[in-house]
Amino acid sequence: MIRHKLVAVVGSGALAVALAACGSSNSSGGNGASSGGTGSPWILGTTDTVTALDPAGSYDLGSSTLEYNLYQTLVTVPPNSTKIVGDAAKSCTYDDPKTLTCKLSPGEKFSNGDALTSADVKYSFERSIKIQDANGAAIYLLGSITSTAKDGTVTLNKGAIETPDDQTVVFHLDHPDTTFQYVLTYPGAAAIVDQDVFPADKKLADEKIIGSGPYKLDQYKSADQAVLSLNTNYTGPNPGKTGQVFVKYYSDPTALALAAKNGEVDVAWRSLAPSDIANLKQDSNLTVANGKGSEIRYWVWNVGEGVGKQLAVRQAAAQVFDREAIAKNAYDGTVDPLYSIVPPGYGGHQDSFKTTYGSPDVAKAKQILQKAGIKTPVNLTVGWTPTHYGPSTEDEANEVQRQLESGGLFKVTLKSTEWEQYQTIYKQGAYDLWILGWFPDYPDGDDYLSPFMVDGGFFQNGYKNPQVDKLVAQEQGTSDQAKRQQTFGQLQDIAAKDVPFIPSWVGQNTAVYGQGMSGVETTLDPSFIFRFWLVTKKS
């Protein structure tokens, strides 16, 4: 080992020509280590990218991973739960389906010592909407308190947010919307910022942000690393245990896997390839932890034109679709079969496609087509992209082709193109069936139903069903969870019957961690919130 080190140092020395003599190794440089917490500092490696640390400019997982730890929202979701609990607020309750009142916990402070009041909450929403950054979530998720002009300008509805006193915030929604409380859990739309620090009309530079979360930001180098330390002013329900947390960003999943293997990071989280996970599982120094996930893949039918217009074609394809085989053959078992667009773990989930179609069955599919008088083989153009959903997408596309063609009912032409082109041409009808993915904005079944089933979905596949529109309005307009979940069930059944899309799989929330780490499993849940406050490393 000593020899290895010597070789490395000698090699290094050869590279650095004309280096001055090394100085004392005890000097700590400019940034001192932060104190506090019981565990050793630990390093999280991730391939996620950060768009912005100012909540007004972010709508992505990489940003929200840090934001969940740096800011508070009014309400949040505990691990492995979709039940909303207080964060900066003691409580948020619907006075009626259009009025939500939140009471702040007393004594809340930002990491700079400023008091957190209802004025900060109101200011946070107002500025996000005023800035209306294209990368920000506020203008997309706060539709219940905003109006959008024809030119796309979004404005906060007059009187939408009231602050009767320092501790109370009242939201007046323009239509009954019980999903609004879930939006309040998402920092990209609802993180609370200090009105004395954040400008009202532009984003704050990442390294200057101040929040009231369990951790505060000590250093941020875009796409390189972030350093967080305990926020000593934090009085909320989730105090951190570790004095310092490092987040190291990787551009390539394989590089992250190698770093995990070499012990360069303590936890490697997300986007690891199935083959890398399989490899890391063999390493006795590492633990591969899996939690339930919420990232899904699904195949969308072009319902508006072509062969996908015929219900029997869509149903026949759903009848032969073998999710178990996709999970096994394309993803080495690192994903779970998905039998509804709403993944398991979400209130109201039911396996409607399994109930409707049972096991894959070519004979039944043949019957469906024959009954509708459709000649076989049905020609299908199936699209996929190699540049957005990872390398295994190609394996999935090939597996789907094999399944559809296996009984001679379909003749599949696979077509692929780069993501930028892909998302333009699928909307133009280039494919009969194409693959897409989804990652939830907030932990509620509605986020998997309304964006997919109302008015042809965001992917504009031409599907319209007035009953769906009615049911979605119904579930959004009631705060009775039992009724909402019942409606979710009806919507999933309709999806299985009409087949505007075929759910394929739901990803697991996978992390790989080294020795001495604890608490990683606890935070791996469908919300994909990586709660730094739950994770420690042995001193």
Next chain:
Amino acid sequence: MARAGSGSLPRYILQRILLVIPMIWVILTVVFIVLRVAPGDPVSAALGGKLNAQALEQRREALGFNRPLIAQYWDYVSSVVHLDFGTTFSDNQPVLRVVRDNGGATLTLTFAAFVVALLVGIPLGLLAGRFRDSLPDVVIRLFGILSYAAPVFFVGFLLQLYVAGPLGLPTSGDATPITVFQVQPKTHILLLDALLSGNGAAIEDVLKHLVLPATTLGLLICGIFIRLVRVNMLQTMQADYVEAAEARGISGGKVTWRHGFRNALVPVITVVGLQFALLLGGAVLTEPTFNWPGIGSKLVFYINNRDYGAVQGIITIFALAVVLISVLIDIVNALIDPRVRF
């Protein structure tokens, strides 16, 4: 400094510098057009999987991507003239700051790669030239071809898999996160900052992180040096003055060192500068492989995100660096090489 039958050196330098302006303009224009012709834009790259076409269109409108191309082009060129490269769309960073923060890492990597290339390429080239058509010559020539032809990311991956472990070398980044945090960024070149801090552990850490990426990139151009030095060595060793030295009874080693080696190195000095562009290109491939936080990694990230402003800014600065170094080499050549006329 003027030479007989030619113009003045200051005029030559001025001409070369003035030529930089149209060169940069052409590069700016080509980059602008290529980015617009390629499918996609920053809005669809960031939000295409989330929003419907109408919402995407509204965002494009708000950001000015729907304005006439000529108007966008004019704004872009005007801001570049004022050295305003704007802010990146995909990660909210001023472009010049991206260059400042990441340029140091790329500079460190390219410099170290040069050192590797020179340390490996020149001795091997000399050896191959001195022992022409022998086994070492064949092996070295083969090594030179392979190192130049092998994809950088593949070589990097092999080193990560088979060299990093046994030698205890890190496979990613330019230092551990703790070192990056502790070293005060004075020059924004981590190695220099570590040296200035006098922190021995930090210096060792930075150097250890540099070994594999620098070796990978260095091998790319060491093949060029091997071939160049070998050919020069062969030519030099056949020169009359070498024959004369041998005839005077000077030992073989001295002839090789004093007459062969020194003269064979002269063209290498000229070529060294020209390899800069190749190294920058190689850095774009090497940096993502080793998660090296340089400007090449950032460029790949911004291209994937169709971040017009960032890509335009970085490529302009890349181009400026290459053009300025080319001009510098021309000027140095003009000063030291009597055959250059101006």
